[in-house]
Amino acid sequence: MSTILECNDLTKKFGKKTAVSNVNLKIERGQIVGLLGPNGSGKTTIIKLANELLTPTSGNILIGGMKPGIETKKIVSYLPEKTYLNDWMCVHQIIELFSDFYNDFKPTKAYEMLKNLNIDANDRLKTMSKGTKEKVQLILVMSREAELYLLDEPIGGVDPAARDYILKTILSNYNENATVIISTHLISDIENILDYVVFINQGQIVLTSSVDDIRAENGKSVDVLFREVFKC
Amino acid sequence: MAWELKSDRPIYTQLTEQIELMIFSGVYPLGSKLPSVRDMAQEAAVNPNTMQKALVKLEEDSLIITHRTSGRTITEDARIVEMAKTKLAQKQILAFLEKMQLMGFEQKEIISIINTMVEEMQK
Numbered sequence: 001m002s003t004i005l006e007c008n009d010l011t012k013k014f015g016k017k018t019a020v021s022n023v024n025l026k027i028e029r030g031q032i033v034g035l036l037g038p039n040g041s042g043k044t045t046i047i048k049l050a051n052e053l054l055t056p057t058s059g060n061i062l063i064g065g066m067k068p069g070i071e072t073k074k075i076v077s078y079l080p081e082k083t084y085l086n087d088w089m090c091v092h093q094i095i096e097l098f099s100d101f102y103n104d105f106k107p108t109k110a111y112e113m114l115k116n117l118n119i120d121a122n123d124r125l126k127t128m129s130k131g132t133k134e135k136v137q138l139i140l141v142m143s144r145e146a147e148l149y150l151l152d153e154p155i156g157g158v159d160p161a162a163r164d165y166i167l168k169t170i171l172s173n174y175n176e177n178a179t180v181i182i183s184t185h186l187i188s189d190i191e192n193i194l195d196y197v198v199f200i201n202q203g204q205i206v207l208t209s210s211v212d213d214i215r216a217e218n219g220k221s222v223d224v225l226f227r228e229v230f231k232c
Numbered sequence: 233m234a235w236e237l238k239s240d241r242p243i244y245t246q247l248t249e250q251i252e253l254m255i256f257s258g259v260y261p262l263g264s265k266l267p268s269v270r271d272m273a274q275e276a277a278v279n280p281n282t283m284q285k286a287l288v289k290l291e292e293d294s295l296i297i298t299h300r301t302s303g304r305t306i307t308e309d310a311r312i313v314e315m316a317k318t319k320l321a322q323k324q325i326l327a328f329l330e331k332m333q334l335m336g337f338e339q340k341e342i343i344s345i346i347n348t349m350v351e352e353m354q355k
Contacts, residue, residue, distance in 0.1 A: 032279050164277070171274050192237060193279050212242040212282070221239030 004029045004148050004179045005050065009059035012045055012203075019045040021203040022059070029147070030176050032193055034222070035183040037200035038230050043183040044081055046200075047152050051078050063148060074103070077146035081153050083133060087125040091136055095121070102144055110143040113169060117162065131158045138166055142173045149180040155189060167193055188223040197222055199229060235276040243278055247286035255295055255306055256317050263308040266296065 005027040012020040020042045027033055035043050048054045049061050052068035063072040085094055091114065098105045114121055117135055125133055134157045141149065151170075155163045171193055174180050182190060191197075191211060199207040206229065214222055237246050254260050266272070266287075273283040287304065290296040294312050298304050307313065332342050 031281065167277060168274055171277070171280070172270070176280075188239070191239070192243060192277055195279050195281050212244055212285075215240065215242045219240050223239065 002029055003027065004064055005181070006062045006065075007046070007059070008062075010046075010049065010056055010061050011058045012042075012049060012054060013057045019203055020049070023200075023203070023205055025198065025205060025208070027179060027181065027196075029179050031195040032170070032174070032180045032182070034187070034190060034194040034197040035181055035200065036185065036187055036197055036222075036226060038185065041200045042203040043200060044152055045203075047078075047150050047181070047183060050150055051076065075147040077102075077141045077144040077149045079138060079141040079149075079151045079154055083125075083137060085125055085137070090124045091119065091121040094125075094136070094140065098140055098143070104145040106143050106145065109173070110139055113139045113143070117165060131162065134158055135162060135166070138169070142169055145175070145178075147178055149174065149178065151180065151182045153184055154182060155184065155186055160189075163189055187226050188221065191222045194222070199226065201230065235278075237276075237278070244282050244285040244289070247276065247278065247283060248289045251286065251290060252295065252316065252320065255313060256320070260306050262306055262310060262313065264306050265302075266304040266306065268303060 003026050005025070007023045007025040010020055010023040010025075011018065023042075023046065035046065037043050045054065046061075049056055050063060050068060051073070061068065064075060066072050089097075095107050095110050098110075099107055111121065114136075117139070119128075119132060119136060119139075125136065128136070134154075138151070138154050141151065149170075154170075155166055158166065167190060170180060170182075182194075184190060194211050196208070196210050197214070198205060211222055214220075214225055218225055235247075235250060237243055251260075260266065267275075269280050269283050269287065273280040276283065287296060291298055291304075293316060294309075295307055295316055296304050297307055329339075329342065337345075
């Protein structure tokens, strides 16, 4: 297995505040990884560093051996925490936009998922509920055949039934060499689909382990362990 | 068939047990073809790697045979299935006996209770 994402002494400071502190991390291909931590632990900062939306204060982050840039964006499919799509556009237009932007975007996949979730491609984003907008974004992101999917809170705003469908979508759309990194605090909903978890707190990695190892060693779910580790 | 996964034990061991049960109960008959790892993983809503791990375990126990080009099938050897079934029964009965002992029952008493219950069920 080769490494898809690598952090070496990665540090990011915002003024005096350290958001990510000396993180060393290696994530292999072909896995679904949960990036788990309480609010403000640095999850989104790491994902933004991987997308060149932020640059490291020191240390580096590599994707497939490359520094984040044009080349890495071709292989990374990113779901940001906030929407960046123009809300006057209808889903049709956005799909065309994505087809122009990304060589690996598969419109047929997108239309199929839209149909399964009963979303009309002629609807404008403006007219949609928060949850439906989130679904549309996730569909767009998962319709690419990327090597690395970075999903920042993909299931936060959608109802439990749609959550199940979205998790199935993630499972069925990633290929064996692709890696999916999901940042969330809704652990119990996703822990069955994860291979690996990374616990992060106050900008530092506190635990990396496979889900089965956590259960075998502690006799408890990742969710329960998380509540213990991050007890307030 | 609905997959039931508890949260305090490794997922792959639970998958192994449930697939075993499906083989024993004939949901997957002897010699039949198993769905692809991906399809099974999706149905159980688990990671394909985890499903893979569960199937490898069943392969080690010879319940499943992997063919190089055409996927996986259930063994055609009824004896292997019988043996695995007996092993599972022994495990369950052992756990049961230990529990009964904790409740203060002697082995003879346990057997007589079982016999009475079986007779009543046959009526």
